Amino acid sequence: MLKTLKCDFGRIIVNRAFLAAITVTAVLCFSTQIYFDASNGREYSVFEALCSFDRGFMAEKYQFYPPVIIKQTLLGYSSIAMPITASFPFVFSFVTERNSTNMRLSVLRSGRRKYYLSKFFSALISGGLCTMLGVMIFGVFAFALFPSTQSPETISGILPDGVFMTLMGKALSAFVYGMTSVLTAFFLCSFCANPYIILCVPFLLKFILETLLSHIQTNAAAAGDYGVYDRTRPFFPNSASLLFSMEVNKTFFEVLVVNLLFAAAVFAGFVLIMEKRADRGS
Numbered sequence: 001m002l003k004t005l006k007c008d009f010g011r012i013i014v015n016r017a018f019l020a021a022i023t024v025t026a027v028l029c030f031s032t033q034i035y036f037d038a039s040n041g042r043e044y045s046v047f048e049a050l051c052s053f054d055r056g057f058m059a060e061k062y063q064f065y066p067p068v069i070i071k072q073t074l075l076g077y078s079s080i081a082m083p084i085t086a087s088f089p090f091v092f093s094f095v096t097e098r099n100s101t102n103m104r105l106s107v108l109r110s111g112r113r114k115y116y117l118s119k120f121f122s123a124l125i126s127g128g129l130c131t132m133l134g135v136m137i138f139g140v141f142a143f144a145l146f147p148s149t150q151s152p153e154t155i156s157g158i159l160p161d162g163v164f165m166t167l168m169g170k171a172l173s174a175f176v177y178g179m180t181s182v183l184t185a186f187f188l189c190s191f192c193a194n195p196y197i198i199l200c201v202p203f204l205l206k207f208i209l210e211t212l213l214s215h216i217q218t219n220a221a222a223a224g225d226y227g228v229y230d231r232t233r234p235f236f237p238n239s240a241s242l243l244f245s246m247e248v249n250k251t252f253f254e255v256l257v258v259n260l261l262f263a264a265a266v267f268a269g270f271v272l273i274m275e276k277r278a279d280r281g282s
Contacts, residue, residue, distance in 0.1 A: 004110045004118040011093050012126045018089040025085050025134025026141075028078035035063045045076075050145060059147040062154055066142040067163045070170055073135050074177060074241050082238075083202035085134070086127035086178040087185035094119065095195045116271050123186045124179040124263075131178025132171050139167065169244035177241035180259050183266045190273040206237045234258040 012018055035044040044052060046069060058064035074082070097103055107115045159166045184202035192198050213232050220228035233239055234254040246252045 004114050005121055007118075009122045009125060011097075012089045012122060013129075015089060015093055017092040018126065018130055021085045021088040021130040022134045022137065024081070024088075025078060025131055026137040028076075028081055028085070029073045029135060029138035031077040032069070032072050032075055034069050034072060035061065046142070055147050059149045062150055062158050064146050065150045065155070065158070066139070066146050066148055067155075067159060067166050069142045069146060070135070070139045071159075071166055071245075073138060073170065074131075074174060074238070079238050079241075080207070081203070082131070082177065082181040083184065083206050084199050086131050086181035087123075087199055087202065089126045089130055090123040090182060091185050091189065091195050091198050094123075094189050095193060095198070098193055112275070116267075116274065119189075120186065120267050120270070123182050127182030128175035128178040131181070132175040135174040136171060139170075173241045173244045176243055177238065180240040180263070181237070183263055187266045187269050190270045209235070209237060 030047040031045050033043045033045050035049055036042070037044065049058070049064065053064075062068060078085075110118065155163065161169070181202075184205060185198050188198045188201060213236055217228050217232055220226075230251050233242075233251055235258060239255045240259050243252065243255060246255070
């Protein structure tokens, strides 16, 4: 099992798609909104802030402190594109194997059970790793481009867990978010051989689900039901990215259970469809 997983994961990370996913994730992190200017009612992204403010001004604002900026990553455009960027390496590796007619040989050599488990875990690990590395690369640029001159009192007020734990939590959150973001594409790989459809359908489904849940929250809140936010939070696609910044309470366990059940359902669906195909998907 470990040998099969090592081979599958090795094929993914040496693919140019893996490097492309890391790069795109890091670039999209620059679109994160980090500062609101009350004087003109405008929000500034990381890139806009670098172009609009000098270091003296940014040194006076805690919003430009690198760990605070890194903590807010994977929001905005980077979150919207997550189903594509996280799935990119695995999908192209899997489709290439299928189109090269090597899939049947791989199944026979490793066995069906090991093959399915290997593909599942290689998809999860590659999605999580490319997302985490993209955030880490962005973090290096954040420390290089923004001033790190906040006082210890200010830091303890805005980062109660400390700088190191905040950065570690963000790295782990990025890894988990990348893992969950690849699940829908993994399921589609069981019956679809077009990589562009496999990548675009999860993107569309994520947009539909987030829009639907946002409307539910808005309508319920307008009626005075503010508890709807806690009830619907576990079902948002980005809920996994909040696990390491949430209190360990009922909502935390609901988010964990929903994502674990979704992962189990996806794996079961993948195995079921592959078992129903006489060619094992090749």
